[in-house]
Amino acid sequence: MDRLELAAFLRSRRERITPADVGLPAGPRRRTPGLRREEAAQLAYISTEYYTRLEQARGPRPSREVLAGLARALRLSDAERNHLHHLAGAPPGPSAGPSREVRQSIIDLLHRLPQAAAIVMSATYEVIAWNDLAAALMEDFSALSRRDRNLVRRVFLGPHPEGRPLYGQSDTDAFARTSAQHLRATAARYPDDPEVGGLVDELLAGSEEFARLWASHNVTAEPTLYKTLQHPLVGPVTVNCDVLDIADRDQRVVIYTADPGSPSEEALRLLSVIGTQRMDVPG
Structure with missing residues (x-):
């Protein structure tokens, strides 16, 4: 597991998603245009504390279920999903369901x-x-x-x-x-x-x-x-x-x-x- 690279990758993917992309209000006083950590965690069905530790390169190795939640929440492409798995030290298996992402x-x-x-x-x-x-x-x-x-x-x-x-x-x-x-x-x-x-x-x-x-x-x-x-x-x-x-x-x-x-x-x-x-x- 490459904790530093995983943390940087998660942060970069989170910051590219606007609240409107996932149906959330922008709200006041956003320091970045992307999602907040607590919003990404909520979408991935994990605790904010756990997600924060991952972005700070302090978290344990995520399970495949957590990785699937992160890929879904951060709207990763198939290539990005595979990269996420490799960074987490859990080589990806076949996609669980049909892809909905159109090139x-x-x-x-x-x-x-x-x-x-x-x-x-x-x-x-x-x-x-x-x-x-x-x-x-x-x-x-x-x-x-x-x-x-x-x-x-x-x-x-x-x-x-x-x-x-x-x-x-x-x-x-x-x-x-x-x-x-x-x-x-x-x-x-x-x-x-x-x-x-x-x-x-x-x-x-x-x-x-x-x-x-x-x-x-x-x-x-x-x-x-x-x-x-x-x-x-x-x-x-x-x-x-x-x-x-x-x-x-x-x-x-x-x-x-x-x-x-x-x-x-x-x-x-x-x-x-x-x-x-x-x-x-x-x-």
């Missing part, structure tokens, strides 16, 4: 596709990044809780406004089948992750359809090449679906494009102007 280059890619709607999904079908056109075509993901951004939960458990399929998709049954098969494979890769297990349990308890698909033990899904979404403002939009795997993060980029010169291409252009505003609701 900046992937986020930049989404925004360089102005004529395509694009999202990034985690291994559990949570939408973790999107561009403006995806928000206009599907929904404003920024207005949703993390729970409601999970598409496998939404397709099986709703809500489904006015009884319509999720986003009015023409392939709802195929999407449900594919997502259940992918989630079974995800559960096998992350057997100890409580979020994955909790999601599966919730779906099994709340959806007979999911329970039936889960019981089939299928893990191979046919790719979706195109689908039609019924948009409340511009009507049906038929899009091609291309999926790029990000193997090192266990994530997928889904890109929706319309055929050149088609009515759907015109619909996407209109949506790029309209954005997420609701023109059907009086101002």
Whole structure:
């Protein structure tokens, strides 16, 4: 365990996080722009005294549970998480759960596709990044809780406004089948992750359809090449679906494009102007 390097690393990671990043008020008289020690400790579920000793190079070797809490609280990347483990003298094992951190280059890619709607999904079908056109075509993901951004939960458990399929998709049954098969494979890769297990349990308890698909033990899904979404403002939009795997993060980029010169291409252009505003609701 390299106590001095560990202390410096923790301090540098803490100071780069603003209170707003983790939903805390800035409050008066902050000497640094980052989190206070007691705030970092609270987020990591350890005592302030213990965290302070770590930053002062006086603490004992942290357990793997403490290291996991620190990585979560300080919003470490996978590389930083591994570095933290090595500094603490506890070489990292495999990641316990699916990664939700999207590389900046992937986020930049989404925004360089102005004529395509694009999202990034985690291994559990949570939408973790999107561009403006995806928000206009599907929904404003920024207005949703993390729970409601999970598409496998939404397709099986709703809500489904006015009884319509999720986003009015023409392939709802195929999407449900594919997502259940992918989630079974995800559960096998992350057997100890409580979020994955909790999601599966919730779906099994709340959806007979999911329970039936889960019981089939299928893990191979046919790719979706195109689908039609019924948009409340511009009507049906038929899009091609291309999926790029990000193997090192266990994530997928889904890109929706319309055929050149088609009515759907015109619909996407209109949506790029309209954005997420609701023109059907009086101002």
